[in-house]
Amino acid sequence: MSRAVRAVRQHAVMALAVLVLLYLFLPVVVVVAFSFNDPAGRYNFAWNGFTLDSWRDPCGVPGMCDAVLRSLQIGVIATVVATLLGTLLAFGLVRHSFRGRASTSLLVFLPMATPEVVMGASLLTLFVNAGVATGFWTIVIAHILFTVSFVVVTVKARLAGFDSRLEEAAMDLYADEWQTFRRVTLPLAAPGIFAGALLAFALSFDDFIITNFNSGNTITFPMYVWGAAQRGVPPEVNVIGTAMFVLALLLVGGAEVLRRVRSGTAAT
Amino acid sequence: MTAVLTPPSATPEAPADDAVPPSARSRAPYLLLLPGLLWLALFFLVPLVALVSMSLQTGSLSEGYRLTWHWATYSSAWSTYGDQLVRSFLYAGAATVLALLVGYPLAYAIALRAGRWRNLMLVLVVAPFFTSFLIRTLAWKIVLGDEGWVVGALQTVGLLGENGRLLATPAAVVLGLTYNFLPFMVLPLYASLEKVDPRLLEAATDLYATPARAFWAVTWPLSIPGVVAGTLLTFIPAAGDYVNVQFLGNPGSQMIGNVIQSRFLTVLDYPVAAALSITVMASVLVLVLTYVRRVGARELL
Numbered sequence: 001m002s003r004a005v006r007a008v009r010q011h012a013v014m015a016l017a018v019l020v021l022l023y024l025f026l027p028v029v030v031v032v033a034f035s036f037n038d039p040a041g042r043y044n045f046a047w048n049g050f051t052l053d054s055w056r057d058p059c060g061v062p063g064m065c066d067a068v069l070r071s072l073q074i075g076v077i078a079t080v081v082a083t084l085l086g087t088l089l090a091f092g093l094v095r096h097s098f099r100g101r102a103s104t105s106l107l108v109f110l111p112m113a114t115p116e117v118v119m120g121a122s123l124l125t126l127f128v129n130a131g132v133a134t135g136f137w138t139i140v141i142a143h144i145l146f147t148v149s150f151v152v153v154t155v156k157a158r159l160a161g162f163d164s165r166l167e168e169a170a171m172d173l174y175a176d177e178w179q180t181f182r183r184v185t186l187p188l189a190a191p192g193i194f195a196g197a198l199l200a201f202a203l204s205f206d207d208f209i210i211t212n213f214n215s216g217n218t219i220t221f222p223m224y225v226w227g228a229a230q231r232g233v234p235p236e237v238n239v240i241g242t243a244m245f246v247l248a249l250l251l252v253g254g255a256e257v258l259r260r261v262r263s264g265t266a267a268t
Numbered sequence: 269m270t271a272v273l274t275p276p277s278a279t280p281e282a283p284a285d286d287a288v289p290p291s292a293r294s295r296a297p298y299l300l301l302l303p304g305l306l307w308l309a310l311f312f313l314v315p316l317v318a319l320v321s322m323s324l325q326t327g328s329l330s331e332g333y334r335l336t337w338h339w340a341t342y343s344s345a346w347s348t349y350g351d352q353l354v355r356s357f358l359y360a361g362a363a364t365v366l367a368l369l370v371g372y373p374l375a376y377a378i379a380l381r382a383g384r385w386r387n388l389m390l391v392l393v394v395a396p397f398f399t400s401f402l403i404r405t406l407a408w409k410i411v412l413g414d415e416g417w418v419v420g421a422l423q424t425v426g427l428l429g430e431n432g433r434l435l436a437t438p439a440a441v442v443l444g445l446t447y448n449f450l451p452f453m454v455l456p457l458y459a460s461l462e463k464v465d466p467r468l469l470e471a472a473t474d475l476y477a478t479p480a481r482a483f484w485a486v487t488w489p490l491s492i493p494g495v496v497a498g499t500l501l502t503f504i505p506a507a508g509d510y511v512n513v514q515f516l517g518n519p520g521s522q523m524i525g526n527v528i529q530s531r532f533l534t535v536l537d538y539p540v541a542a543a544l545s546i547t548v549m550a551s552v553l554v555l556v557l558t559y560v561r562r563v564g565a566r567e568l569l
Binding site: 013014016017020021023024025026027028030031034045046084085086088089091092093095096097098101104107108110111113114115116117118119121122123124125126128129141142144145148152202206208209212213221222225226229233237238240241242244245247248249252256 | 300303309311316318319322370373374377378387391392398400408409413415500505507509511514524525529533541
């Protein structure tokens with residue numbers, strides 16, 4: 001095959017990939033653009049004119065920033081607990097062989113294979129049966145539940161590629177079990193634990209379906225957006241959406257720069 | 269050696285190792301697992317049992333429900349909401365196929381063609397999902413709206429009639445589902461394609477395979493685990509979704525999630541809602557197991 005034909009083929013796949021990326025970004029562009037819109041009526045669906053009003057006072061809309069704050073609180077609590085439970089589960093599953101390991105893996109896997117409506121509905125049934133009023137803490141319980149499995153998977157992936165000879169070396173050098181764990185095992189597992197925690201937070205902050213079933217009168221940010229969608233979404237919602245996007249991007253970019261700097265100094 | 273250092277390759281059938289004091293060794297994994305397993309049992313398994321039980325109860329919210337093994341709830345729920353059930357699986361299936369068609373070239377390009385742009389492209393795949401799911405779906409409402417440029421362009425080309433619309437159609441719902449779950453397709457595909465050894469493709473080319481032949485004989489079979497994982501991760505959430513219908517569909521395109529949601533939260537008809545949830549769960553499990561068995565990637569589970 002001639003070089004020219006191969007080059008065209010190579011670029012064809014790339015061109016297709018770039019098109020798909022544009023498709024992925026189209027709604028984001030719309031979200032950002034409409035945060036600067038000056039809507040004519042209640043509905044922020046048609047472009048009317050440029051304004052910075054929504055950016056000047058995003059909390060001017062009643063209830064929205066409270067909802068964001070509540071989502072952040074729920075996200076932090078759920079993330080801490082889910083990361084702890086998930087990391088312990090991952091260590092137990094990867095590092096030990098024991099009776100019932102296969103069924104344990106299955107139990108950890110099942111929540112990820114369960115449609116969210118089913119999980120939300122079953123939890124609500126439990127709370128109704130137990131006479132527990134739904135609200136802030138039932139949301140927290142639900143969020144811990146559905147994020148745990150994702151933490152397990154992430155931490156497990158990190159532990160699987162783990163050289164256990166490093167721990168043996170530490171023990172050979174007279175480190176006791178605790179020292180070995182704290183100075184060798186934990187630092188090596190940390191990136192996986194951190195990634196799992198980030199994933200748990202992102203899932204919790206953005207969850208709507210399970211939350212909708214278990215929130216009672218508590219309004220998280222996604223619940224707020226859902227309610228607003230029926231009445232007309234203020235552009236301030238787009239401001240929060242844009243801010244989330246930019247913050248997350250900065251976080252990822254910052255982590256990458258940090259990684260490059262570190263590997264750069266390590267190389268010299 | 270202590271329990272902490274047990275290599276992961278140890279066979280599950282042989283938990284006891286004579287060289288280690290059995291007490292220290294056998295307790296450690298259970299202590300690690302206990303809190304998480306308790307949580308999963310209490311808030312995942314018990315609720316599922318409660319849901320099954322609720323689906324067989326009769327009564328009302330004010331008078332209370334009693335378990336009467338009322339199986340008829342299932343048949344009446346199926347006959348009333350059969351359309352929505354079937355539609356959910358059809359829409360989710362269509363979205364999964366579309367996501368595979370769109371996601372495969374992207375994952376392929378990132379894994380095998382991107383070179384030093386690989387990390388950047390991976391971030392770009394995930395980045396749109398840093399904004400909220402609901403806000404993104406609302407943005408599609410703007411893009412697909414009757415006054416939007418997409419509808420205008422399609423009308424100009426003649427693909428859409430004078431009064432044709434995209435918003436509030438099944439097409440919009442499927443498009444929304446495809447969009448929202450695309451990263452769940454792309455990332456597993458990427459993970460399996462990234463492991464493909466380029467030397468295998470070189471070998472195929474050296475043996476005079478055409479690029480198409482090399483793809484179907486080498487790349488595609490090696491990417492099957494990614495295809496299985498990706499299609500499952502797309503299909504399962506799509507089948508239970510009700511947000512896309514709410515924002516992009518119409519009352520005639522309702523999926524089973526919409527019904528479960530309104531039965532549970534608005535109508536407060538718990539037994540029917542529970543029966544429908546159990547039906548969804550069981551159908552998804554059966555579909556997933558048959559599919560995984562067919563494709564022969566059972567190790568995924």
